[in-house]
Amino acid sequence: MSTGYLRRATVDLAAYRANLESLVERLAPVEVLAIVKADAYSNGIDVMVPEAVAAGIRWFGTVELEPALRLRRAGIALEASFFAWQLGPDDDYAGAVEHGVDLGVSTLDQLERFAEAARDAGREALVHLTIDTGLHREGCLPADWAELVTRAVTLRDEGVVRLRGAFSHVSETSEADDHAASVVFRKALADAEALGATFEKRHMSSSSAGMEHPERRFDMVRMGSNGYGIPVTEGVSASDRGLRPVLTLSACVVRVKRVPAGTGVSYDYTYRTDRDTTLALVPLGYADGVSRRAQHGVEVTVRGRRYPIVGRVAMDQFLIDVGDDPIEVGDEVLLFGPGDGGELTIGEWADATDTIPEEVSCRIGARVPRVYLGRRG
Amino acid sequence: MTQDVKITVDTSALRHNVAVLREAVAPHAVMVVVKANAYGHGAVESARAFVDAGVDWLGVADLEEALELRRAGITAPILAWLHAPGETFESAAAHDVTPAVSDLAQLEAAAAAGVRAVHLCVDTGLSRNGAVETEWPAFFRRAAELADRLPIEGLMSHLSNASPEEDGRQAAAFVRATGVLGGLGVEPRLLHLAASAAGLSYPGTRYGLVRFGLAAYGLSPFAGRSAAEWGLRPALALSAPVTTVKRVPAGEGVSYGYVFRPERDTTIAVVPVGYSDGVDRAASDRASVTIGSRTYRVRGRIAMNALVIDVGDDPVEVGDDVVLFGDPAAGHQGAADWATASGGITYETVACLSGALTRRYV
Numbered sequence: 001m002s003t004g005y006l007r008r009a010t011v012d013l014a015a016y017r018a019n020l021e022s023l024v025e026r027l028a029p030v031e032v033l034a035i036v037k038a039d040a041y042s043n044g045i046d047v048m049v050p051e052a053v054a055a056g057i058r059w060f061g062t063v064e065l066e067p068a069l070r071l072r073r074a075g076i077a078l079e080a081s082f083f084a085w086q087l088g089p090d091d092d093y094a095g096a097v098e099h100g101v102d103l104g105v106s107t108l109d110q111l112e113r114f115a116e117a118a119r120d121a122g123r124e125a126l127v128h129l130t131i132d133t134g135l136h137r138e139g140c141l142p143a144d145w146a147e148l149v150t151r152a153v154t155l156r157d158e159g160v161v162r163l164r165g166a167f168s169h170v171s172e173t174s175e176a177d178d179h180a181a182s183v184v185f186r187k188a189l190a191d192a193e194a195l196g197a198t199f200e201k202r203h204m205s206s207s208s209a210g211m212e213h214p215e216r217r218f219d220m221v222r223m224g225s226n227g228y229g230i231p232v233t234e235g236v237s238a239s240d241r242g243l244r245p246v247l248t249l250s251a252c253v254v255r256v257k258r259v260p261a262g263t264g265v266s267y268d269y270t271y272r273t274d275r276d277t278t279l280a281l282v283p284l285g286y287a288d289g290v291s292r293r294a295q296h297g298v299e300v301t302v303r304g305r306r307y308p309i310v311g312r313v314a315m316d317q318f319l320i321d322v323g324d325d326p327i328e329v330g331d332e333v334l335l336f337g338p339g340d341g342g343e344l345t346i347g348e349w350a351d352a353t354d355t356i357p358e359e360v361s362c363r364i365g366a367r368v369p370r371v372y373l374g375r376r377g
Numbered sequence: 378m379t380q381d382v383k384i385t386v387d388t389s390a391l392r393h394n395v396a397v398l399r400e401a402v403a404p405h406a407v408m409v410v411v412k413a414n415a416y417g418h419g420a421v422e423s424a425r426a427f428v429d430a431g432v433d434w435l436g437v438a439d440l441e442e443a444l445e446l447r448r449a450g451i452t453a454p455i456l457a458w459l460h461a462p463g464e465t466f467e468s469a470a471a472h473d474v475t476p477a478v479s480d481l482a483q484l485e486a487a488a489a490a491g492v493r494a495v496h497l498c499v500d501t502g503l504s505r506n507g508a509v510e511t512e513w514p515a516f517f518r519r520a521a522e523l524a525d526r527l528p529i530e531g532l533m534s535h536l537s538n539a540s541p542e543e544d545g546r547q548a549a550a551f552v553r554a555t556g557v558l559g560g561l562g563v564e565p566r567l568l569h570l571a572a573s574a575a576g577l578s579y580p581g582t583r584y585g586l587v588r589f590g591l592a593a594y595g596l597s598p599f600a601g602r603s604a605a606e607w608g609l610r611p612a613l614a615l616s617a618p619v620t621t622v623k624r625v626p627a628g629e630g631v632s633y634g635y636v637f638r639p640e641r642d643t644t645i646a647v648v649p650v651g652y653s654d655g656v657d658r659a660a661s662d663r664a665s666v667t668i669g670s671r672t673y674r675v676r677g678r679i680a681m682n683a684l685v686i687d688v689g690d691d692p693v694e695v696g697d698d699v700v701l702f703g704d705p706a707a708g709h710q711g712a713a714d715w716a717t718a719s720g721g722i723t724y725e726t727v728a729c730l731s732g733a734l735t736r737r738y739v
């Protein structure tokens with residue numbers, strides 16, 4: 001009897017380390033901060049962070065405070081700094097002080113709360129002042145910047161706040177817009193210095209800008225998708241950048257059936273076979289992160305050959321048309337991966353399903369077991 | 378932060394829906410499907426509510442989902458129908474889970490493992506799981522031979538919902554399958570073909586048992602028809618507090634790609650929910666949310682952990698509770714509205730909600 005598994009997300013930790021090592025080397029002496037938000041793009045933050053430390057990473061970005069605190073409490077990567085900047089109205093500033101988590105602070109209210117927690121604990125709050133250079137999400141508007149900086153300098157002089165950084169996030173709309181954002185950032189830094197502030201780490205660039213615009217790297221670059229081997233710059237592949245995709249999504253064929261011409265396939269019969277053919281059932285559906293847009297011609301790979309998804313993708317499964325090929329129950333089906341087996345890359349999969357690779361990565365569901373390869377020795 | 382993003386599940390709505398559906402299909406039995414983390418509602422707690430409300434069966438796709446329920450102490454009958462190649466069914470036997478089997482290999486393995494009973498799954502036209510008609514004689518003959526030690530408790534198939542005519546053809550094939558099986562002296566106690574759509578609309582497709590998925594959560598399986606038409610109540614609401622409020626001058630871009638540029642000075646609010654929480658990025662610039670009784674558009678691109686809404690000149694503050702979707706009867710956007718905004722279906726809107734989100738049961 002054939003054997004196999006149902007579904008699987010394979011995470012290549014050796015590739016992750018190699019990607020980060022390569023980025024660290026290329027950007028030196030600029031610091032590389034590894035973004036591990038959204039459970040490290042759903043790869044599993046608890047596993048990925050120690051691997052990144054082994055690759056030389058000493059800064060991590062989690063967006064939210066909670067995962068940083070959880071890792072701190074679990075004793076994971078205590079030698080590294082964790083940085084969070086999307087703060088909730090009742091966030092745990094005392095926890096951030098106690099566990100030495102760096103926070104991006106956008107408002108006077110956030111600054112005062114963080115400082116108060118630091119005063120209570122008799123320790124410094126690790127502050128990055130956040131300037132809004134155009135994205136209009138987090139960040140202090142330029143008009144309010146002087147007030148925020150002035151207060152932060154006062155708190156620093158009182159020994160309550162340590163000015164760890166100044167940071168911004170850019171929109172990646174166009175080169176002109178990002179250039180404009182960098183001008184706003186430089187002016188904000190100059191204004192802050194005039195008010196007596198100096199920062200240990202100034203950072204505004206994430207993956208794309210960090211690679212392409214050395215003049216916008218400042219002291220640190222926040223690397224998200226590049227670390228996972230997902231190039232986000234239009235027209236640039238992972239291999240162009242010397243990076244390797246970390247994630248492979250696969251399943252095993254659970255059923256094969258020969259059907260006559262004219263057979264309706266899956267819900268609503270949006271596809272009908274135009275000849276006698278063989279259909280193979282693949283146990284991955286939209287609840288597992290395979291978008292319903294992945295239908296009608298989006299191709300998966302079995303035994304090194306591409307086959308089209310036919311009919312609607314359902315919650316737990318979809319069908320492929322394998323023609324007259326001898327595909328069997330138990331054969332492994334690759335949706336996307338590094339491309340070694342002829343399969344699509346995550347970037348190609350994202351294009352085919354009309355989204356971005358980050359969304360593909362993040363939305364792989366909890367029902368898909370993560371299998372880790374290449375753990376450090 | 379993630380613990381601020383909340384899914385609230387009204388378990389009284391889940392129980393209410395079961396009562397409505399039981400009455401609608403009486404005297405037939407009811408199975409509620411709790412696969413895919415109970416369509417995003419949380420498998421264990423939802424299953425408990427459904428069992429409390431008296432469902433006869435729980436249905437899941439795979440055995441791992443069934444075992445999660447068993448480990449949580451749920452003892453109701455559970456049917457699972459999507460199996461890995463070479464599945465031995467030993468875990469099914471050990472935990473009293475009933476497999477639906479689609480081929481001879483699964484049938485033999487289930488018999489060898491000593492499961493309590495099986496349901497036979499037949500393909501009547503959907504072309505997914507189930508034995509096709511040409512396979513029935515051999516498949517059913519072997520099932521009949523094994524029936525002394527492996528009770529054939531049920532016969533099942535699944536409809537394509539392509540059209541009433543197609544569903545009728547499938548129902549006819551299903552009846553043929555019962556005939557072939559009956560000719561071998563096997564008359565399963567539970568015949569089940571209809572799921573939510575057919576269970577609600579085509580009484581002719583109801584046999585001994587009806588499987589309800591989406592409808593049990595108070596959501597409509599039909600585009601353009603509200604679940605309220607059947608007296609069903611949506612159980613799930615997705616909400617998060619505003620984390621940032623900011624005045625933006627006319628013409629300035631907002632969020633990635635600056636796809637939104639307000640035509641007038643306005644106030645935008647950042648909500649810490651993004652596509653990594655399971656909200657489809659395709660709803661960018663289309664979906665709406667509510668704060669209190671006011672409705673606001675999502676503006677700009679939905680990011681991994683955040684989205685932005687345009688609140689005009691309203692006095693929205695940090696900490697205000699934003700409901701992305703919930704019960705339309707309470708003035709909220711429905712899951713169906715988000716499905717429309719993202720070009721998807723309601724099933725997808727709820728089933729794709731991240732398992733990592735905090736779920737609160739009331």
